[in-house]
Amino acid sequence: MLQVLLASLRQPRQAKLLDKLGFIGRGYSAYYAAFMDRRAAADPRSAVGGMWDEMGELQLATLSQQGLQPRHTLLDIGCGSFRAGRKFIRYLEPGRYTGIDISPRIIEEGKKLLLAEGISLDVFACRVVNDLRFAEFAGQTFDFLLAQSVFTHTPAAVIEECFAHVGRVMHPGSVFCFTFFEGADGSYDGAMENFAYRPAFFDALAARHGLRFEPIAGFAHPRGQKLGRLSHRP
Ligand SMILES: C[S@@+](CC[C@H](N)C(=O)[O-])C[C@H]1O[C@@H](n2cnc3c(N)ncnc32)[C@H](O)[C@@H]1O
Numbered sequence: 368m369l370q371v372l373l374a375s376l377r378q379p380r381q382a383k384l385l386d387k388l389g390f391i392g393r394g395y396s397a398y399y400a401a402f403m404d405r406r407a408a409a410d411p412r413s414a415v416g417g418m419w420d421e422m423g424e425l426q427l428a429t430l431s432q433q434g435l436q437p438r439h440t441l442l443d444i445g446c447g448s449f450r451a452g453r454k455f456i457r458y459l460e461p462g463r464y465t466g467i468d469i470s471p472r473i474i475e476e477g478k479k480l481l482l483a484e485g486i487s488l489d490v491f492a493c494r495v496v497n498d499l500r501f502a503e504f505a506g507q508t509f510d511f512l513l514a515q516s517v518f519t520h521t522p523a524a525v526i527e528e529c530f531a532h533v534g535r536v537m538h539p540g541s542v543f544c545f546t547f548f549e550g551a552d553g554s555y556d557g558a559m560e561n562f563a564y565r566p567a568f569f570d571a572l573a574a575r576h577g578l579r580f581e582p583i584a585g586f587a588h589p590r591g592q593k594l595g596r597l598s599h600r601p
Pocket of ligand 1: 396403414415416422444448450467468469514515516
Protein backbone atom coordinates (compact mmCIF):
# COMPACT_ATOMS: atom_id res chain seq x y z
CA MET A 368 0.00 0.00 0.00
CA LEU A 369 2.79 2.40 0.98
CA GLN A 370 4.61 1.60 -2.24
CA VAL A 371 1.50 2.32 -4.30
CA LEU A 372 1.14 5.68 -2.53
CA LEU A 373 4.80 6.57 -3.06
CA ALA A 374 4.61 5.60 -6.73
CA SER A 375 1.53 7.76 -7.23
CA LEU A 376 3.25 10.74 -5.60
CA ARG A 377 6.03 10.42 -8.15
CA GLN A 378 3.54 11.06 -10.98
CA PRO A 379 4.08 14.59 -12.33
CA ARG A 380 0.67 15.99 -11.26
CA GLN A 381 0.92 14.75 -7.69
CA ALA A 382 4.56 15.79 -7.40
CA LYS A 383 3.50 19.29 -8.45
CA LEU A 384 0.75 19.28 -5.82
CA LEU A 385 3.20 18.23 -3.11
CA ASP A 386 5.55 20.95 -4.26
CA LYS A 387 2.81 23.56 -3.88
CA LEU A 388 1.75 22.24 -0.50
CA GLY A 389 5.33 22.58 0.72
CA PHE A 390 5.14 26.31 0.04
CA ILE A 391 1.78 26.95 1.68
CA GLY A 392 3.27 28.74 4.68
CA ARG A 393 5.35 31.01 2.48
CA GLY A 394 2.58 31.77 0.01
CA TYR A 395 2.04 31.22 -3.67
CA SER A 396 4.77 33.68 -4.72
CA ALA A 397 7.43 31.52 -3.04
CA TYR A 398 6.09 28.50 -4.89
CA TYR A 399 6.06 30.39 -8.20
CA ALA A 400 9.57 31.81 -7.66
CA ALA A 401 10.93 28.27 -7.20
CA PHE A 402 8.92 27.09 -10.22
CA MET A 403 10.37 29.93 -12.32
CA ASP A 404 13.90 29.33 -10.98
CA ARG A 405 13.72 25.76 -12.28
CA ARG A 406 12.35 26.83 -15.66
CA ALA A 407 15.00 29.55 -15.97
CA ALA A 408 17.77 27.06 -15.30
CA ALA A 409 16.44 24.83 -18.09
CA ASP A 410 15.82 27.55 -20.70
CA PRO A 411 15.46 31.25 -19.79
CA ARG A 412 13.74 32.14 -23.06
CA SER A 413 11.00 29.54 -22.95
CA ALA A 414 10.67 30.04 -19.15
CA VAL A 415 8.86 33.32 -19.83
CA GLY A 416 6.71 31.88 -22.59
CA GLY A 417 9.05 31.89 -25.59
CA MET A 418 8.04 34.04 -28.60
CA TRP A 419 11.21 35.92 -27.74
CA ASP A 420 11.29 38.66 -30.38
CA GLU A 421 7.57 38.85 -31.04
CA MET A 422 6.63 39.41 -27.39
CA GLY A 423 9.52 41.80 -26.75
CA GLU A 424 8.49 43.96 -29.69
CA LEU A 425 4.79 43.81 -28.76
CA GLN A 426 5.57 45.21 -25.30
CA LEU A 427 7.67 48.07 -26.67
CA ALA A 428 5.00 48.88 -29.28
CA THR A 429 2.26 48.77 -26.64
CA LEU A 430 3.97 51.20 -24.26
CA SER A 431 4.98 53.45 -27.19
CA GLN A 432 1.29 53.67 -28.12
CA GLN A 433 0.63 54.67 -24.51
CA GLY A 434 3.16 57.50 -24.85
CA LEU A 435 6.51 56.00 -23.75
CA GLN A 436 9.44 58.18 -24.86
CA PRO A 437 13.21 57.57 -24.42
CA ARG A 438 13.36 60.14 -21.57
CA HIS A 439 10.75 58.30 -19.48
CA THR A 440 11.43 55.95 -16.57
CA LEU A 441 9.97 52.44 -16.64
CA LEU A 442 9.44 49.84 -13.94
CA ASP A 443 9.10 46.37 -15.53
CA ILE A 444 7.31 44.30 -12.87
CA GLY A 445 8.05 40.59 -13.34
CA CYS A 446 10.73 41.39 -15.93
CA GLY A 447 11.76 37.73 -16.25
CA SER A 448 14.74 37.13 -18.52
CA PHE A 449 14.36 40.61 -20.10
CA ARG A 450 12.38 39.42 -23.14
CA ALA A 451 11.08 42.98 -23.40
CA GLY A 452 13.76 44.50 -21.15
CA ARG A 453 16.33 44.12 -23.93
CA LYS A 454 14.09 46.22 -26.20
CA PHE A 455 13.32 48.82 -23.53
CA ILE A 456 16.94 49.17 -22.38
CA ARG A 457 18.01 49.94 -25.95
CA TYR A 458 15.08 52.34 -26.51
CA LEU A 459 15.27 54.29 -23.24
CA GLU A 460 18.01 56.68 -22.17
CA PRO A 461 20.60 55.07 -19.87
CA GLY A 462 19.38 54.48 -16.33
CA ARG A 463 15.68 54.76 -17.20
CA TYR A 464 14.81 51.04 -17.11
CA THR A 465 14.31 49.09 -13.87
CA GLY A 466 13.26 45.43 -13.78
CA ILE A 467 12.07 43.47 -10.74
CA ASP A 468 11.24 39.79 -10.35
CA ILE A 469 10.66 37.22 -7.59
CA SER A 470 12.89 34.64 -9.27
CA PRO A 471 16.63 35.17 -8.65
CA ARG A 472 17.52 32.63 -11.33
CA ILE A 473 15.49 34.21 -14.11
CA ILE A 474 17.24 37.55 -13.46
CA GLU A 475 20.65 35.89 -13.37
CA GLU A 476 20.01 34.02 -16.63
CA GLY A 477 18.46 37.11 -18.19
CA LYS A 478 21.58 39.16 -17.43
CA LYS A 479 23.67 36.56 -19.27
CA LEU A 480 21.40 36.91 -22.30
CA LEU A 481 21.76 40.71 -22.20
CA LEU A 482 25.54 40.49 -22.01
CA ALA A 483 25.56 38.06 -24.94
CA GLU A 484 23.63 40.70 -26.92
CA GLY A 485 26.22 43.34 -26.03
CA ILE A 486 24.00 45.20 -23.53
CA SER A 487 25.96 46.57 -20.57
CA LEU A 488 24.63 45.81 -17.09
CA ASP A 489 25.55 49.40 -16.11
CA VAL A 490 22.80 51.11 -18.12
CA PHE A 491 19.80 49.77 -16.21
CA ALA A 492 18.77 48.59 -12.75
CA CYS A 493 17.22 45.31 -11.69
CA ARG A 494 16.56 43.55 -8.44
CA VAL A 495 15.00 40.49 -6.92
CA VAL A 496 11.93 41.24 -4.76
CA ASN A 497 9.96 39.12 -2.29
CA ASP A 498 6.65 40.94 -2.66
CA LEU A 499 4.93 43.72 -4.58
CA ARG A 500 4.91 46.36 -1.84
CA PHE A 501 7.63 48.44 -3.57
CA ALA A 502 9.34 49.34 -0.27
CA GLU A 503 12.71 49.23 -2.08
CA PHE A 504 11.61 52.27 -4.14
CA ALA A 505 10.59 54.53 -1.26
CA GLY A 506 10.42 58.13 -2.47
CA GLN A 507 10.83 57.15 -6.13
CA THR A 508 8.19 57.23 -8.89
CA PHE A 509 8.16 55.86 -12.44
CA ASP A 510 6.54 57.41 -15.52
CA PHE A 511 5.52 53.99 -16.86
CA LEU A 512 5.03 50.63 -15.20
CA LEU A 513 4.40 47.30 -16.92
CA ALA A 514 3.35 43.86 -15.72
CA GLN A 515 3.27 41.68 -18.83
CA SER A 516 2.17 38.08 -18.21
CA VAL A 517 2.45 38.53 -14.43
CA PHE A 518 -1.16 38.78 -13.17
CA THR A 519 -1.85 35.89 -15.56
CA HIS A 520 0.16 33.80 -13.07
CA THR A 521 -0.84 35.28 -9.74
CA PRO A 522 -3.69 34.69 -7.30
CA ALA A 523 -5.91 37.61 -6.29
CA ALA A 524 -3.97 38.31 -3.07
CA VAL A 525 -0.80 39.17 -5.04
CA ILE A 526 -2.70 41.53 -7.35
CA GLU A 527 -4.36 43.14 -4.35
CA GLU A 528 -0.96 43.63 -2.70
CA CYS A 529 0.32 45.28 -5.87
CA PHE A 530 -2.69 47.60 -6.28
CA ALA A 531 -2.57 48.54 -2.59
CA HIS A 532 1.04 49.75 -2.83
CA VAL A 533 1.78 50.64 -6.45
CA GLY A 534 0.24 54.12 -6.13
CA ARG A 535 3.26 55.14 -4.05
CA VAL A 536 5.63 54.60 -7.01
CA MET A 537 3.26 56.37 -9.44
CA HIS A 538 3.05 60.15 -9.85
CA PRO A 539 -0.19 61.80 -11.07
CA GLY A 540 0.74 61.21 -14.75
CA SER A 541 2.11 57.66 -14.42
CA VAL A 542 0.70 54.91 -16.62
CA PHE A 543 0.71 51.27 -15.44
CA CYS A 544 -0.10 48.72 -18.16
CA PHE A 545 -0.74 45.10 -17.26
CA THR A 546 -2.05 42.02 -19.00
CA PHE A 547 -4.57 39.46 -17.79
CA PHE A 548 -6.56 36.48 -18.93
CA GLU A 549 -10.27 37.16 -18.90
CA GLY A 550 -12.40 34.63 -17.02
CA ALA A 551 -14.16 33.97 -13.73
CA ASP A 552 -12.27 35.77 -10.93
CA GLY A 553 -9.36 33.70 -9.67
CA SER A 554 -10.10 30.72 -11.94
CA TYR A 555 -6.96 28.65 -12.09
CA ASP A 556 -5.47 26.37 -14.74
CA GLY A 557 -2.96 24.29 -12.80
CA ALA A 558 -1.41 22.80 -15.94
CA MET A 559 -0.19 26.22 -17.09
CA GLU A 560 -0.15 28.01 -13.69
CA ASN A 561 -2.62 30.48 -15.23
CA PHE A 562 -5.16 32.62 -13.39
CA ALA A 563 -8.03 34.59 -14.95
CA TYR A 564 -10.12 37.58 -13.79
CA ARG A 565 -12.99 39.74 -15.07
CA PRO A 566 -12.24 43.38 -15.95
CA ALA A 567 -14.75 44.24 -13.18
CA PHE A 568 -12.37 42.65 -10.66
CA PHE A 569 -9.59 45.11 -11.60
CA ASP A 570 -12.06 47.99 -11.75
CA ALA A 571 -13.28 47.39 -8.18
CA LEU A 572 -9.78 46.76 -6.83
CA ALA A 573 -8.43 49.92 -8.46
CA ALA A 574 -11.26 52.03 -7.05
CA ARG A 575 -10.56 50.64 -3.56
CA HIS A 576 -7.00 51.91 -3.78
CA GLY A 577 -7.59 55.32 -5.36
CA LEU A 578 -6.68 54.18 -8.87
CA ARG A 579 -8.54 54.14 -12.17
CA PHE A 580 -8.70 51.01 -14.35
CA GLU A 581 -9.34 51.19 -18.09
CA PRO A 582 -9.41 48.18 -20.43
CA ILE A 583 -7.46 48.85 -23.63
CA ALA A 584 -8.96 47.44 -26.81
CA GLY A 585 -6.98 46.11 -29.76
CA PHE A 586 -4.12 44.41 -27.89
CA ALA A 587 -3.00 41.63 -30.25
CA HIS A 588 -1.55 39.11 -27.80
CA PRO A 589 -0.85 35.77 -29.51
CA ARG A 590 -2.30 33.80 -26.57
CA GLY A 591 -5.34 35.97 -26.00
CA GLN A 592 -4.21 38.04 -23.01
CA LYS A 593 -6.08 41.31 -22.47
CA LEU A 594 -4.51 44.66 -21.66
CA GLY A 595 -5.50 47.06 -18.89
CA ARG A 596 -4.21 50.44 -17.79
CA LEU A 597 -4.04 51.89 -14.29
CA SER A 598 -3.56 55.52 -13.36
CA HIS A 599 -4.23 57.69 -10.34
CA ARG A 600 -7.81 58.90 -10.00
CA PRO A 601 -7.96 62.63 -10.82
C1 LIG B 1 5.55 34.71 -17.86
S1 LIG B 1 6.88 35.55 -17.16
C2 LIG B 1 6.86 37.07 -18.08
C3 LIG B 1 8.17 37.85 -17.98
C4 LIG B 1 8.20 39.18 -18.69
N1 LIG B 1 7.24 40.11 -18.18
C5 LIG B 1 8.01 38.97 -20.17
O1 LIG B 1 6.94 39.29 -20.70
O2 LIG B 1 8.92 38.44 -20.77
C6 LIG B 1 6.25 36.09 -15.58
C7 LIG B 1 7.32 36.65 -14.68
O3 LIG B 1 6.70 37.26 -13.56
C8 LIG B 1 7.44 36.92 -12.40
N2 LIG B 1 6.54 37.04 -11.25
C9 LIG B 1 5.48 36.26 -10.94
N3 LIG B 1 4.91 36.66 -9.79
C10 LIG B 1 5.62 37.74 -9.39
C11 LIG B 1 5.54 38.60 -8.25
N4 LIG B 1 4.61 38.43 -7.33
N5 LIG B 1 6.44 39.60 -8.15
C12 LIG B 1 7.40 39.79 -9.08
N6 LIG B 1 7.55 38.99 -10.17
C13 LIG B 1 6.66 37.99 -10.31
C14 LIG B 1 7.91 35.51 -12.67
O4 LIG B 1 9.00 35.12 -11.85
C15 LIG B 1 8.26 35.58 -14.15
O5 LIG B 1 9.59 35.93 -14.38
